[in-house]
Amino acid sequence: MKFDARRYRELVEEDFEDAWKRSVEVLSPKNPNAVYPRYGYAYGEEHPLFKTINDLRKAYLSLGFREVVNPLIVEDSHVRRQFGKEALAVLDRCFYLASLPKPNVGMSAEKIAKIGEIIGRSVGSEEVGSLQQIFHAYKKGKIDGDDLSFEVAKALKIDDITAVRILDEVFPEFKELKPEASSLTLRSHMTTGWFITLSKVADKLPLPIKLFSIDRCFRKEQGEDATRLYTYFSASCVVVDEDVSVDEGKAVAEALLRQFGFEKFRFKPDEKRSKYYIPGTQTEVFAFHPKLVGGNTKYKDGWIEIATFGIYSPTALSQYDIEYPVMNLGLGVERLAMILYDYSDVRELVYPWLYGRIELSDMDIARAIKVAEVPNTTAGLRMANAIAETAEKYANEQSPCEFLAWQGELYGRSVKVYVVEREPSTKLCGPAYANEVVVYQGSVYGVPRTEKWSEYFEKGISTGMRYIDSFACLAARQIEEGAARGNAEVETRVRVVEGLSDVNLSMQDNVRRYIASKGGKIDVRGPMFITVRAEID
Template identity: 55%
Template sequence: MRFDPKTVREEKNDHFEKAWNETKKYIKKAPLEEEYPRLQLGFGKPHPVYDTIQRLREAYMRMGFIEMMNPLIVDEKDVHKQFGEEALAVLDRCFYLAGLPRPNVGISDERIRMIRDILPGTDDDGIEKIRKVLHMYKKGTIEGDDLVFELSEQLGVEDALVVDVIDKVFPEFKELKPEGTTKTLRSHMTSGWFISLSELLERNEPPFSLFSIDRCFRREQQEDASRLMTYYSASCVIMDENVTIDHGKAVAEGILSQFGFQKFMFKPDTKRSKYYAPDTQIEVYAYHPKLDGGNTKYKDGWIEVATFGIYSPCALSEYNIPMPVMNLGLGVERLAMIVHDAKDMRSMSYPQFSQYGDWEMSDSNLARQVKLVKMPATDAGREIADAIVDGCKKYGKTPSPCEFEIWSGQLNGKKVTVRLVEPEPDTNLCGPAAFNEIVAYNGDILGIPNDKKWQKALENHSARTEITFIGAFAAEAAAEAEEAVLSGQSEHETRARMIKMLSEVNLKLTDLGQRYITGTKKKIDVRGPMFTTVQFKIEDE
């Protein structure tokens, strides 16, 4: 079948145009705040751990290593082959995998009656189909997540009815308990390297320079600031006839120098894992200037960041690997804590969980939690709000008593006249706090004037809401004017006095912002004398 590409493009464009025209019918005019949003530009932000992983990947590849993916599920027999006498201690820290057994389900006469109560009209052929499907499930021909679908297809009934049958007729499924296997989740990347290297030798000729950065799992007694049950290991191996511990030193320096480490010390590791040859297991200590501040935890800038060694010939022989292998490994989270100035591995890895550390919200983000309560919905209402702000700028310092007409026009079919008034003597039209701006500063929400005292707070433009007391008040007054016209009032007055809280100036904090302020014991301080009054006269044309 032949077609003209130009015709297809024209028909496609015509289709999209029609669809857009239909969509526009349902698009409602957005409220003031949504129609004129604050411009927010920026970039995405990587997770500290994944950022470090990416940098490690690039560092390894710059040094000529090839990336590998090692087995994540390792049978306990491999742990015995690799760790020898230490295997039981290692397995004690491993997570074993378990699965639900496949029950041998029979269908008695009583069960047939129960099935027919739920699925009326099920004949002997239908019962036989159920028996056959359950037998296939037991044998593994049908997977557990396909069981309901297969029964539904065979019987021609809804899935919900099949679920009801399984729930009420076959209690064996509800009584199933997991049964353990000999398979474990990898606790050391080494467990995967032995298996991978053994398989590689079947089809490839050494030498090999390989790396893998992936999860490991360790059944710790408890997690703390420097230990997690699941963590990332950045591990590499060099298989070569002439490989020595000097290769480990060179790789450690080559990788870590790309993260700002400048000096290195190599010390024998007293743990002496059985899968390393005697006297080849080395701890890598590295100096980073970021850590050199007299902090005794890091010994004036020095910290242990990696371990390397030469695999034991005994362990290698279990996998028919005929030549030496140097292995180096480091914990990604530990390196990420240094790179990203983190103090707690849990809060760095899982910042969404409040129990893992203090909640930190940037002033820029906190400022975005301040919202207007009432906003005008019409063009005329928005004109009134602007006129109130402009009038206060122009006449705000006029000694009282005074009165100024600032707007007159049509609002929802009525003639509306707007005045700023202050009948009390010996004051001004507007109070001194009228043009205070709402800002976020050091985690607090403040209403402050634009003066030298608050210069530091006003420097951070992204933490300024650009909402003034008078601006928020004007939006409320205009919205109330719209409501007054619709309710048939002939006049209305909106007044602000001494401001003590956000709600008194038509503002609110989002639930998120409120939780942050309360949870971190920060403050909302928007106090200030505003004393501004707007009067509306509403008349028929």
């Protein structure tokens, strides 16, 4: 019987949805801790920076602070109000925002003729009038730049691609545009936002007011290096009350940082003395963390500067009509994350893919191991499960022997499936049939669940797939195809396993390369000696 690929595909599609729903249950051994990399779902991985942000949010909330969002884009006038004569030094570190001006676009006879050449016909007077109106509306800001080509295309009844060509080739005004700076800046420190926010709420909310915000700031550094980036996250809070002192800052700093494993604290007057703080109140917070002790950094004694706080100056507060004292504390999230997750370079922490610090966990590697061939029908999935159960049940029976594993109907044909061993004086299955693929310390192993290998399963990540499970999927898939082709018999066998592919498993090439680059290995082998035979009527 000639194989009809189209009919086979139609038959497969009839059962595929139901088969997919059952696949995890049927293909997986009874192992609740296993990873099912082909069909199962697994929890993703957090970036250490954003995990730290989330932990800081929980820490602030546990202390009774309310979360707010402070303005990110601010007029430079706010910096001048807060810093007075020193504002220029601060603004020198700010990024100013610029935008493209709206050009005056003329419609000369030469341009009209050029448009006609591009669209292959003359441009009517009404169309010229429509284009003039469009460019006028664009100049006035009534049409956005991303809608301009659409409006031109609509006016000339042409496609968008041709409209873009017209704007590019006919109107040099757009190419000659250069950004013009505005008075808007990207917030360089959270204090700029706090003054704006407090000016709206300090006289309305009941005292004490306890607010926090964890958000980006931007600072124009000389360049990015191991300790600084152009953008960073500030975890900042304020406490507003009738009587706020330095002791309030100490209490908040300790309560916040103890939640991250810091045990002891020292407070030192900050020599920088920002103008928006009352003189003598700006304080550096040094904290002891046992994780730092004995390390290779300058903090190997366990002590590190981790935060700064101070009391806002009444002079600066009066610029915003804030009448109550305000304590402000802030810390750099990246610095805290570097301590918690053992990074010495902030670039590696924030941009690990760009700076070479790529680490795959055992879970990541386990997810990259997949069953190469799987049954396409519900019957095929049940057949695979039955093959694995039969092999396991009769694995130690003396050969020659043959055991019926499954019988039923496939594509209108009667099928009987046997697990067999024809050679005498051996067993139905080789000793490695129940080996399970597990990832341990960056390497992949095929080992049995015995006391000898218990650590691999306890501390590693199992794929949830034994040799017999993935092999049974291949056998069932080939029997399905044989039944669709009209074959009378199908036989699938495996002898000595020397790699993943021998037991119908595959791994992504990039993960293979990663394992090799880290000195790991893929050790999936062993004597299996199993044959599956199907009789098809």
